[in-house]
Amino acid sequence: MNQTNNRFPEMFMWGGATAANQLEGAYLEGGKGLNLADVLPGGSSRIKLLNKPGFNFEIDQSKYVYPNHDGIDFYHRYKEDIALLSEMGFKVFRLSIAWSRIFPNGDELKPNEEGLAFYERVFDELLKYDIEPIVTIAHYETPLHLIKEYGGWRNRKLVDFFERYATVLFNRYKDKVKYWLTFNEINSATHMPLLGLGFSPDSEETRLQDSFQGLHHQFVASAKAVKLGHEIIPNAQIGCMLLYATTYSYDSNPENVMHALEEARIFNNFCGDVQVRGKYPSFIKRYFNENNISIEMEDGDLELIKEGTVDFISLSYYMSRTEKKSKTLEEGGEGNLIGGVKNPFLKSSDWGWEIDPIGLRIALNELYDRYQVPLFVVENGLGAYDKVEDDGTINDDYRIDYLREHIKAMGEAIKDGVDLIGYTSWGCIDLVSASTGQMSKRYGFIYVDKNDDGSGTLERSKKKSFNWYKDVIESNGTVI
Numbered sequence: 358m359n360q361t362n363n364r365f366p367e368m369f370m371w372g373g374a375t376a377a378n379q380l381e382g383a384y385l386e387g388g389k390g391l392n393l394a395d396v397l398p399g400g401s402s403r404i405k406l407l408n409k410p411g412f413n414f415e416i417d418q419s420k421y422v423y424p425n426h427d428g429i430d431f432y433h434r435y436k437e438d439i440a441l442l443s444e445m446g447f448k449v450f451r452l453s454i455a456w457s458r459i460f461p462n463g464d465e466l467k468p469n470e471e472g473l474a475f476y477e478r479v480f481d482e483l484l485k486y487d488i489e490p491i492v493t494i495a496h497y498e499t500p501l502h503l504i505k506e507y508g509g510w511r512n513r514k515l516v517d518f519f520e521r522y523a524t525v526l527f528n529r530y531k532d533k534v535k536y537w538l539t540f541n542e543i544n545s546a547t548h549m550p551l552l553g554l555g556f557s558p559d560s561e562e563t564r565l566q567d568s569f570q571g572l573h574h575q576f577v578a579s580a581k582a583v584k585l586g587h588e589i590i591p592n593a594q595i596g597c598m599l600l601y602a603t604t605y606s607y608d609s610n611p612e613n614v615m616h617a618l619e620e621a622r623i624f625n626n627f628c629g630d631v632q633v634r635g636k637y638p639s640f641i642k643r644y645f646n647e648n649n650i651s652i653e654m655e656d657g658d659l660e661l662i663k664e665g666t667v668d669f670i671s672l673s674y675y676m677s678r679t680e681k682k683s684k685t686l687e688e689g690g691e692g693n694l695i696g697g698v699k700n701p702f703l704k705s706s707d708w709g710w711e712i713d714p715i716g717l718r719i720a721l722n723e724l725y726d727r728y729q730v731p732l733f734v735v736e737n738g739l740g741a742y743d744k745v746e747d748d749g750t751i752n753d754d755y756r757i758d759y760l761r762e763h764i765k766a767m768g769e770a771i772k773d774g775v776d777l778i779g780y781t782s783w784g785c786i787d788l789v790s791a792s793t794g795q796m797s798k799r800y801g802f803i804y805v806d807k808n809d810d811g812s813g814t815l816e817r818s819k820k821k822s823f824n825w826y827k828d829v830i831e832s833n834g835t836v837i
C-alpha cells in the first residue's frame with residue numbers, strides 16, 4: 358500500500374460496475390425474452406463475428422457455447438454477491454437492467470412483473486447495505502425480437518419502445534434509484550453497430566449511414582428519457598456513457614496531428630457534444646458530406662435533443678489510441694480495441710489493450726475542459742488471466758498495479774480542477790467478457806469458479822485485490 362496525497366471529494370462514489378447480460382445468467386427464467394447477448398457465441402473469435410456483415414441471430418448449440426446464458430448466476434446469487442461488495446465498502450454498484458426481462462419482446466404494451474420484481478429485490482438488497490445503485494438502461498442487450506422484426510436501432514420505432522421501457526423503470530424504481538445512464542458506450546456504435554445498435558451491417562458501405570441514423574434515434578430516445586426521468590424522479594441524475602479513448606498523434610507531423618484530431622472528434626466528441634451540449638457539432642457536417650451520410654430527422658427532434666441534455670458524463674476508459682494518417686499493416690495496433698497504430702511508449706494487456714494511466718488524466722481534463730459537467734468513471738480495469746494457487750489464493754498484483762496507477766491519475770485530474778464524482782471499476786466480480794464471451798478474461802476482486810467451457814462450481818472467493826480495494830475505499834483513495 359502507498360500513502361498518497363490524493364484528495365478525493367468526501368462523497369466520492371467508489372464501487373464497481375457490471376452489465377446484466379454478463380453476469381445474471383438465468384437467460385430464460387422469470388419470463389425473460391431473448392436478447393442480443395443470448396445469441397453471441399463465446400470464444401476469442403467473437404469480436405470478429407461482431408464486426409463481420411451478416412451476423413446470424415440464431416442460437417446454434419451444436420457449434421458454439423453461449424456463456425451469457427448462465428453468466429455467473431447472479432440472478433440466483435445476488436445476495437451473496439452484494440454482501441461481498443458491501444464487505445469491500447462499496448458506496449455504489451453499477452448494474453444494467455436487461456430490457457428483455459421487463460419487455461420480453463421489446464414491443465409489448467405491458468411489462469413483465471417478474472422481471473420488475475427481480476430488480477426491485479436487487480435494489481432493496483443494495484440499499485440494505487447503503488449501496489447506491491447506478492443503473493444503465495441499455496447495455497448491449499437489445500431484445501432479439503426488436504432486432505429480427507425491426508432491424509434494431511436503424512428503425513425509428515425503437516424510440517417509442519425505449520421510451521415506454523424507460524418510463525416503466527422510472528415509475529417503478531423512483532424511490533430506489535437516483536443515478537441513471539441511458540446507453541452504454543453510445544459512441545461505440547460506429548465501430549461495433551451490432552452491440553450498441555442491434556444490427557449487423559449489410560456491407561461496409563451501409564455501415565456508416567445506418568450507424569449514424571441509429572445513433573440519431575438513440576440521441577432522441579436518450580433525450581426523451583432524460584426529460585421523463587426528471588419529471589418522474591425530481592432528484593434524478595441522468596448521464597450519458599462514452600467509451601473514451603484518449604487520442605494521440607503518432608508524431609508532430611501536422612498531417613498526423615490533423616488526422617488524430619479528426620478521429621478523436623468523431624469517436625470521442627461527437628456523441629458527447631450532442632448529449633451534453635444539446636446540438637449536432639459543426640464539424641460533423643463535413644464528415645457527413647464526405648461520407649454520403651444523411652440523417653432522417655422528424656420535426657421536433659433537434660428541440661428534444663436540446664431539452665434533454667444529460668446531468669453528467671460517465672465514461673469507460675481502458676486504453677488510449679495513437680493515430681497516423683497512413684499506416685502500414687505492420688503498424689496497426691493489432692488488438693487495441695479502437696485501432697490506431699502501436700504506441701512505442703505503452704505496454705499492452707494480454708489482449709492487446711494498451712495500458713495508459715496518464716491517458717485517463719488527459720481524458721478527464723479534455724472532457725471537463727470541453728463540457729464543464731461532473732464526470733464519473735464507470736468502467737476501467739485490467740482483463741487478465743488469474744491463477745488459483747494450491748492454497749486457494751489468487752495473487753493478482755498486476756491488477757492492483759493497473760488500478761493503482763489509474764486511481765493516481767484520477768487524483769491528479771482532481772488536482773487539475775476536474776469535477777470527478779465517482780469510480781466504478783469494471784467487472785468487480787468476475788463475469789463474461791463482452792469482446793471474447795469468455796470467463797478467462799477476468800477483471801474482478803472476487804473470483805468466480807467458472808471456466809470458458811462452462812464448467813466450474815460458481816463458488817466465489819476473494820482475490821488479493823479484494824482487501825486492497827477495501828483499503829482504498831476506506832481511506833477515500835489516499836492509501837493505494
Ligand code: BGP
Pocket residue numbers: 376541542600673736740783789790791792793798
Ligand atoms: C466495455 C463494455 C463492458 C465490458 C468492458 C470490458 O466496452 O461496456 O460490457 O465488457 O468493455 O470488455 P471485455 O469484457 O471485452 O474485456
